Amino acid sequence: MKECGRCKQIKSFDCFYKAGGRNKAYTSRAGYASVCKECRLIERKEDYRLNPEKYKKSDRAFNLRQSYGLSLKDWDDMFLNQKGCCAICNAHQSDLKSVLCVDHDHSTGKIRQLLCVPCNLTLGYMKDNVERLYSAIDYLNKHNNGLAEKTNIASILPLRKEG
Numbered sequence: 312m313k314e315c316g317r318c319k320q321i322k323s324f325d326c327f328y329k330a331g332g333r334n335k336a337y338t339s340r341a342g343y344a345s346v347c348k349e350c351r352l353i354e355r356k357e358d359y360r361l362n363p364e365k366y367k368k369s370d371r372a373f374n375l376r377q378s379y380g381l382s383l384k385d386w387d388d389m390f391l392n393q394k395g396c397c398a399i400c401n402a403h404q405s406d407l408k409s410v411l412c413v414d415h416d417h418s419t420g421k422i423r424q425l426l427c428v429p430c431n432l433t434l435g436y437m438k439d440n441v442e443r444l445y446s447a448i449d450y451l452n453k454h455n456n457g458l459a460e461k462t463n464i465a466s467i468l469p470l471r472k473e474g
Contacts, residue, residue, distance in 0.1 A: 313343060317350035371410075379413050379422055386413065389425050398424035 312321050327343040328351065344351065359366050368383075375381040390411065395404040397411060404411055411425035414434065426434070437443040 313341060315347040315350055316345040317354070318347065320347070322347050375413070379415060381413065381422065386425075389413075393425055397427040397430050399426055399430040402427050 313324055313327060314321050315327075324341075324343055326347045326349070328348060330342045330344060346354065372383050375383065375386055390404070393411075395411075396402060397407075398414070407427050409428055412428060412431040414423045414426045414431055415421060416423060417439065437447070
């Protein structure tokens, strides 16, 4: 049994985190945190409320590392190489509501480039299938009086493999 340094209640050891974390201020000689899990959660929620940017940056760094094996510096380098723009529609980060997404090949896991959310979702919904994208272009042309003819889309259509 151990007393919590915050709520002063006597609790069993399983109510405390084991010591060895980054914050030595919360450890005791017994090898357990000095504050119980319940009180630590309250402290972290309060700290998050007061310092949300601190957690957003560390959460983003963790997610980039876990999902793609990228560091914040890797992401920043990609961002600078793309001049802060989506690799598909060229929208600049300053014109977007959310941060550019890391696009990757789902079958190989290979990182491609940074995309805005709509472009990234479009590729995802189309399952990265080029033929589906061409079909979507055909569909838009059919219903929008040849929209592709008025844009640069027409210049890539000859690349399509005719089946």
